[in-house]
Amino acid sequence: MNTLTPTVPPARFNVWFALRRMVSGANIYVGGLIVGLVIVMAVFAPWIAPYDPAASDWLAIRQEPSWAHWMGTDDLGRDTLSRIIFGARASLSAGVISVLFAMVVGVPLGLISGYFGGWIDAAMARVTEAMLTCPFLVLAIALAAFLGPGLQNAMIAIGISASPLFIRLARGQAMVVKQEDYVDATRALGASSWRIIVRHILPNSMPPLIVQGTLTIATSILAESSLAFLGLGQLPPAPSWGSMLDAARQFLSESSEMAVFPGLAIILTVAGFNLLGDGLRRRLDRR
Amino acid sequence: MAGTFVGRPQEGVLMVETQASGASSSSPLNEKAALAVRGLTISIPTARGPLHLVEKLDFSIAPGKTLCIVGESGSGKSITALALMRLLHNALDITAGTVDLNGTELLGLSNKEMRKVRGAGMSMIFQEPMTSLNPAYTVGNQIVEAITTHRSLSAEAARTEAVRLLREVNIPAPEQRLDAYPHQLSGGMRQRVMIALALANNPSVLIADEPTTALDVTVQAQILELMRNLRSRYGASVIFITHDLGVVREIADDVLVLYAGRVMEYARAQDIFENPQHPYTLGLFAALPNGRSREPLTVIPGLVPMVGQFPKGCRFSTRCALATEKCRMEQPLLEDFGKGHRVACWYAPIESTRP
Numbered sequence: 001m002n003t004l005t006p007t008v009p010p011a012r013f014n015v016w017f018a019l020r021r022m023v024s025g026a027n028i029y030v031g032g033l034i035v036g037l038v039i040v041m042a043v044f045a046p047w048i049a050p051y052d053p054a055a056s057d058w059l060a061i062r063q064e065p066s067w068a069h070w071m072g073t074d075d076l077g078r079d080t081l082s083r084i085i086f087g088a089r090a091s092l093s094a095g096v097i098s099v100l101f102a103m104v105v106g107v108p109l110g111l112i113s114g115y116f117g118g119w120i121d122a123a124m125a126r127v128t129e130a131m132l133t134c135p136f137l138v139l140a141i142a143l144a145a146f147l148g149p150g151l152q153n154a155m156i157a158i159g160i161s162a163s164p165l166f167i168r169l170a171r172g173q174a175m176v177v178k179q180e181d182y183v184d185a186t187r188a189l190g191a192s193s194w195r196i197i198v199r200h201i202l203p204n205s206m207p208p209l210i211v212q213g214t215l216t217i218a219t220s221i222l223a224e225s226s227l228a229f230l231g232l233g234q235l236p237p238a239p240s241w242g243s244m245l246d247a248a249r250q251f252l253s254e255s256s257e258m259a260v261f262p263g264l265a266i267i268l269t270v271a272g273f274n275l276l277g278d279g280l281r282r283r284l285d286r287r
Numbered sequence: 288m289a290g291t292f293v294g295r296p297q298e299g300v301l302m303v304e305t306q307a308s309g310a311s312s313s314s315p316l317n318e319k320a321a322l323a324v325r326g327l328t329i330s331i332p333t334a335r336g337p338l339h340l341v342e343k344l345d346f347s348i349a350p351g352k353t354l355c356i357v358g359e360s361g362s363g364k365s366i367t368a369l370a371l372m373r374l375l376h377n378a379l380d381i382t383a384g385t386v387d388l389n390g391t392e393l394l395g396l397s398n399k400e401m402r403k404v405r406g407a408g409m410s411m412i413f414q415e416p417m418t419s420l421n422p423a424y425t426v427g428n429q430i431v432e433a434i435t436t437h438r439s440l441s442a443e444a445a446r447t448e449a450v451r452l453l454r455e456v457n458i459p460a461p462e463q464r465l466d467a468y469p470h471q472l473s474g475g476m477r478q479r480v481m482i483a484l485a486l487a488n489n490p491s492v493l494i495a496d497e498p499t500t501a502l503d504v505t506v507q508a509q510i511l512e513l514m515r516n517l518r519s520r521y522g523a524s525v526i527f528i529t530h531d532l533g534v535v536r537e538i539a540d541d542v543l544v545l546y547a548g549r550v551m552e553y554a555r556a557q558d559i560f561e562n563p564q565h566p567y568t569l570g571l572f573a574a575l576p577n578g579r580s581r582e583p584l585t586v587i588p589g590l591v592p593m594v595g596q597f598p599k600g601c602r603f604s605t606r607c608a609l610a611t612e613k614c615r616m617e618q619p620l621l622e623d624f625g626k627g628h629r630v631a632c633w634y635a636p637i638e639s640t641r642p
Binding site: 180181182184185186187188189190191192195199200203204 | 372374402403404405406407410411413415418419420421422423424432433436437481484485487488
């Protein structure tokens with residue numbers, strides 16, 4: 001009578017599977033931790049940094065890392081650690097502000113385009129596609145060169161270059177969300193198109209926009225560093241990771257640590273934002 | 288209901304004096320109508336000219352009465368409802384007809400004026416309570432939005448009004464439910480919220496598009512009971528779209544049988560149940576389980592023809608057991624066979640088929 005014994009094989013503990021689960025779940029924490037550290041660095045820079053980032057010590061030029069200068073000094077005798085801590089301000093504000101700018105411009109345009117469709121959408125789609133044919137960085141460099149050097153202009157250039165991403169994403173979201181039953185129901189209660197877009201389409205379009213925003217911060221930080229490297233970003237003597245790399249370029253063989261530490265800072269920060277964005281996608285994606 | 292109006296009186300925009308909207312009213316009851324629809328034709332433009340999804344629809348509803356629109360899937364019921372609200376998909380056009388709500392011709396209104404009618408003069412309950420509420424907001428938030436769309440009330444007054452509405456639709460502990468998100472409510476509760484939303488601005492016509500289809504049977508009965516109560520309390524006319532004849536028997540005053548976008552039979556509920564005239568109506572009744580016989584249910588063979596493949600004559604002729612050459616070639620007119628009982632069939636009137 002025992003023919004119906006369950007024949008489910010005993011669960012085998014798969015180390016790789018477990019490890020992968022753990023690592024993928026940890027994305028959001030690792031990313032969040034790195035991003036949090038960078039934010040703390042940027043906000044509390046004057047209290048954390050051991051030296052004035054702009055003060056030259058002519059007796060300590062291009063020193064290797066030591067107890068006095070943990071990451072060494074640059075060609076003008078400035079403390080690299082302090083400059084990296086202050087440089088976080090330029091990188092972070094370039095990343096966050098330019099993405100906010102891109103979202104403020106792109107999201108409303110995208111929502112309007114996707115919601116109304118028709119010729120508005122067709123016109124917007126052409127402009128967006130035209131901007132997207134040009135690689136992100138190339139467009140940002142061209143715009144920054146046109147606007148002139150400086151952190152503010154770099155942020156505007158990056159923001160404009162990133163906005164088509166948000167136009168396209170918000171447009172797609174609006175096209176999906178506007179077909180939801182509750183949008184019809186709201187319209188049947190007499191709501192105007194404007195009200196439907198702001199109150200119903202926008203909040204329900206946010207999750208992928210937040211993910212895209214976080215990932216684009218990483219790209220923007222990289223772009224700001226590139227612009228600074230080319231002399232189009234943060235102006236000296238104010239520190240920026242990109243311009244530090246530029247300064248280090250001449251001394252790569254003699255004082256490689258001058259390039260290594262700003263490079264590490266960029267890599268870690270970009271990776272942090274990417275991990276955070278990826279983790280957010282796992283959490284927020286409803287599929 | 289003398290001096291009825293579209294929208295709230297204080298808005299003053301759509302005030303309409305009492306106007307007998309038809310001594311020639313097409314209602315079988317021949318009363319002054321809250322809503323009168325004449326010659327409504329809904330079409331989809333194609334390269335070979337427009338195709339009519341709904342053709343020459345005539346009906347009217349007296350204040351406080353319920354009209355059931357019955358028909359199979361694809362007969363044009365939901366499209367008719369959306370057309371009345373002017374919420375049709377862009378690809379569809381209303382190509383002919385008038386929709387008269389308390390004396391206001393809705394098809395001639397600007398979009399802005401129409402927005403004031405939606406929710407206040409005429410509102411609509413949808414089929415899917417599970418997806419008809421915005422998941423991002425609390426129930427209270429959405430009811431308050433519905434109220435303030437048409438009335439200028441303070442936040443506090445609107446909230447009090449929202450609690451009152453939730454109590455009206457028999458939601459227990461309405462003060463607490465106000466802060467619930469839609470996912471925290473069951474389907475039946477959500478449909479009650481949808482009804483509260485639809486009633487928020489005291490509309491004179493309420494369109495319910497299969498409001499009980501997605502609910503289980505016991506909840507269905509509760510919702511029907513609730514709608515019946517509210518109808519008598521609010522004095523709203525109800526257009527109830529369904530394919531469930533059991534529901535029709537429960538709540539209908541008038542019944543309109545729609546098939547392939549055409550009216551087959553239109554009469555008082557009592558007349559249609561006691562003396563159905565159209566073969567299609569008879570087929571629908573035959574397909575109802577009666578609870579006694581153990582015979583398999585009778586079915587009407589075939590499907591509703593596709594738009595564009597409608598027969599030249601009577602739309603039902605492709606599936607009608609009685610169809611003759613005349614039926615296939617000539618379209619029968621909707622004719623009154625007494626007491627406002629209208630039938631579109633060459634065979635009408637036939638002998639009473641039910642004792």
